[in-house]
Amino acid sequence: MSFEFDVITLFPEMFDAITKYGVTGRAWERQIYGLHTWNPRDFTNNNHRTVDDRPYGGGPGMVMMAGPLEEAIVAARTKQITYGIDKTKVIYLSPQGQLLDHKMVVELSQLSGLIILSGRYEGVDERLITRQIDEEISIGDYVLSGGELAAMVLIDSMVRRMPNVLGDPESANQDSFVSNLLDYPHYTRPEVYQGDSVPEELVSGDHVKINRWRLQQALGRTWLRRPDLFALRTECKMTIEEKELLREFKETYETKQNDVK
Ligand SMILES: C[S@@+](CC[C@H](N)C(=O)[O-])C[C@H]1O[C@@H](n2cnc3c(N)ncnc32)[C@H](O)[C@@H]1O
Numbered sequence: 001m002s003f004e005f006d007v008i009t010l011f012p013e014m015f016d017a018i019t020k021y022g023v024t025g026r027a028w029e030r031q032i033y034g035l036h037t038w039n040p041r042d043f044t045n046n047n048h049r050t051v052d053d054r055p056y057g058g059g060p061g062m063v064m065m066a067g068p069l070e071e072a073i074v075a076a077r078t079k080q081i082t083y084g085i086d087k088t089k090v091i092y093l094s095p096q097g098q099l100l101d102h103k104m105v106v107e108l109s110q111l112s113g114l115i116i117l118s119g120r121y122e123g124v125d126e127r128l129i130t131r132q133i134d135e136e137i138s139i140g141d142y143v144l145s146g147g148e149l150a151a152m153v154l155i156d157s158m159v160r161r162m163p164n165v166l167g168d169p170e171s172a173n174q175d176s177f178v179s180n181l182l183d184y185p186h187y188t189r190p191e192v193y194q195g196d197s198v199p200e201e202l203v204s205g206d207h208v209k210i211n212r213w214r215l216q217q218a219l220g221r222t223w224l225r226r227p228d229l230f231a232l233r234t235e236c237k238m239t240i241e242e243k244e245l246l247r248e249f250k251e252t253y254e255t256k257q258n259d260v261k
Pocket of ligand 1: 092093094095096117118119120121122123124137138139140141142143144145146147148150
């Protein structure tokens with residue numbers, strides 16, 4: 001049984017970006033996950049298929065009405081039950097939700113399906129959120145015009161971690177954030193580009209040396225760019241080798257900084 005995403009959206013075609021291209025497109029073709037869209041306009045009972053109305057209390061913009069959204073969510077739930085999906089959640093993508101991070105992606109991947117609501121306009125009627133939504137998730141402290149891109153960010157980050165999606169299963173485990181570290185720098189041919197050479201460790205053919213260099217770069221980059229992640233890593237206790245690699249990295253970095261001055 002594949003993981004089932006059921007997305008409530010006014011713009012179903014946007015999800016072609018996920019199902020037709022790249023890693024997520026190939027995984028979709030191989031039926032590693034299912035993605036079905038539900039348009040709230042199909043759950044209206046007026047000639048104009050209206051799904052939004054003016055806000056009570058006045059103010060700018062329109063608000064998505066609870067009725068069509070609730071019916072779409074109920075239809076998606078019924079479908080998931082028919083498919084035997086027992087562990088599922090209803091997520092509303094919202095700038096007011098909890099910030100999406102790697103830990104959350106891993107936790108959501110333990111489920112067997114998700115129903116994802118993409119908002120539009122000023123957002124959705126609060127009573128719909130109270131009645132139907134299990135979790136609100138934000139993809140960052142900025143406001144998008146709609147929840148579709150945010151839903152695709154969530155789906156992509158989950159799909160690339162699913163078994164047999166990436167050519168090399170180790171790839172996803174080496175990505176940034178997996179061990180509270182950023183990824184190490186990558187290089188490909190040519191060996192010398194505009195006078196700039198690939199680090200000698202990477203062309204040494206010595207795998208112990210290569211792995212040591214990569215770990216050191218990952219530790220060093222995290223220390224420089226994301227000290228917040230680095231603090232989490234320190235809490236998980238660094239090995240003696242990691243401490244030594246980081247000490248060496250800091251020493252080289254500080255020497256270079258002093259040379260520049
Ligand atoms: C224009 S926004 C509404 C913003 C809302 N008035 C507010 O200030 O919180 C329309 C829809 O885009 C989606 N959206 C916007 N920014 C988002 C973000 N940072 N993360 C997730 N979804 C977002 C939500 O689904 C939202 O209902």
